[in-house]
Structures are given as structure tokens and as C-alpha cells.
Amino acid sequence: MTSDNDRRRGLLARLRRQRSVVPSRGRRRLGAAVRLIAALMLAGGAYAVFAPGAQAQDNPPLTGAAAEGKALFDVSCVSCHGRNAQGVEGRGPSLIGVGAASVEFQVSSGRMPMARQEAQAERKTPVFTDEQTRQLAQYIQELGGGPQVPEGDLRADANVSTGGELFRINCSQCHAFGGGGGALSSGKYAPSLAPASDRQIYAAMLSGPQNMPVFGDNQITPEQKADIIAYIQETLKTDQDPGGFNLGRYGPSTEGLAIFLVGIVALVFAALWIAGKS
Secondary structure: OHHHHHHHHHHHHHHHHHHHHHHHHHHHHHHHHHHHHHHHHHHHHHHHHHHHHHHHHHOOOOOHHHHHHHHHHHHHOHHHHOOOOOOEOOOEOOOOOOHHHHHHHHHHOOOOOOOOOOOOOOOOOOOOOHHHHHHHHHHHHHHHOOOOOOOOOOOOOOOHHHHHHHHHHHOHHHHOOOOOOEEOOOOOEEOOOOOOOHHHHHHHHHHOOOOOOOOOOOOOOHHHHHHHHHHHHHHHOOOOOOOOOOHHHOOHHHHHHHHHHHHHHHHHHHHHHHHHHO
């Protein structure tokens, strides 16, 4: 009997322990769930507090020059390039990421704004002043980033001889050896470099307007760009054609045609003179 009573008491004790264990585990699980919900609520609250600040950092306020540029853009450029410079299909491309260099080249040379859609934007009298051009360029720069023309003297410590070699390798195929330009396909052409300023040449190399390829700093270093600009401005524009008539400086095509015509005429007269004497 004693052993049976002991067994019963032991069984009752085990049952009591099991009852006490089950609620303990339940409480732990409930506590874990409460803590998880509290952590999620805390994370959500932190996101709600700091997310607007992060969004504001992604769209920082414009500087004074860029704000002035935006005002000009909204009046003169928005119809073709869109309200946020995202571009308008059939009218104008997106300007996001083109950088200040592209804007400075196109606007300072009068190519933009375009009067009408053509195969190529032609150079004309600029619509905006230099200051307004810089403001427009700054607005596009702050809007989407991109290449910029450095400030200061772009020909400082330039090597004209090296610039001549680089020009003949990289530029003469389109702009001709004398910088007079030349015809391309589909009604496009490489313009003459005669009216181009230092900053316009530098900006063109950075942005690659029209059919021109982009010559970034990995292809042509800033020092080499300075050499090319020095060669164009100090040699091509000051050369007084010591060989005689420049024939437009279009290269061997016009020179060969002129030689052919002059030679044929000379041969015809020579033949007539010989026939007359005989």
C-alpha cells in the first residue's frame, strides 16, 4: 500500500509540474510575440520620422544661380525638354545627366534654343548672355549631374606641338586639317572651328554634340585637351596661309580638284599651241 501511495503521490507531483511548465512556456512565447510587435512598431515609427529627411536630402534646394537658371528654363526650354528636363518625345531629348558642359556648348554657341527641327542645330547668335548661360548650365548640373568645364585658363602650360599631333589623330578626320569642317552623312556636317571659344571646344570634347564622339578624361586627359585648344587657337586661327590660297581649308579634295582643273586647262592650251606651231 505504501508503494502504491508513493506512486500516486509521484504521479500527482509530475502532473502538477507539467501544469506549471505549460503556462511557463506559453508566457515565454507570448512575451516573445509582444517584444517582436514592439520592435516592429519601433522600427516603423523610426522610418516614419527619418524617411522625410532622407527624401529631402535626395532633392536638396537649388543654389542661387541654379534657381535663376530654372526660371529661364521654365520660360524658354520646357516646351521641348519637359518640365523636369526629362525630355519630350519628338521634340527634345532628356537633359538628365548631360551636365553643364553640354548646356554651355549648345546655348553659348546659339544652337539652342532651336528655331525648328533640323538634321543638325546650326550655330547662330546666342539668345542668352554668358551669365544666363552659366545659370542654365548650373541648373541642369544640379538637376542630374554630368561633366563640367573647369574654371580658369584652359590653355595654361599647354604644348602646341603636342596639341597638333592630337588634333591630327582625333579631330582632323571630321574638322579637316585646317579646322574648316566638312560634310558628314544624312545632312550633317562637322562645323568650322574658327568661331569656337576655348570653353566651347572643351565643352564639345566633354559632351560630344551632334555626331561628335565624347572625349572624356579617360580618352583625352585635361592636359591633352588644353594642348588641342592651344593648337586650334594659336596655330590654326593665326596661320596666314604662307603657301598661297587656302581654298577654304577643306583639305586635299579642293586642292586636288583645283590642281586637276588648272592642269587640264594648261595641257589643253599647251596642246593647242603646239598644234598651231606645227
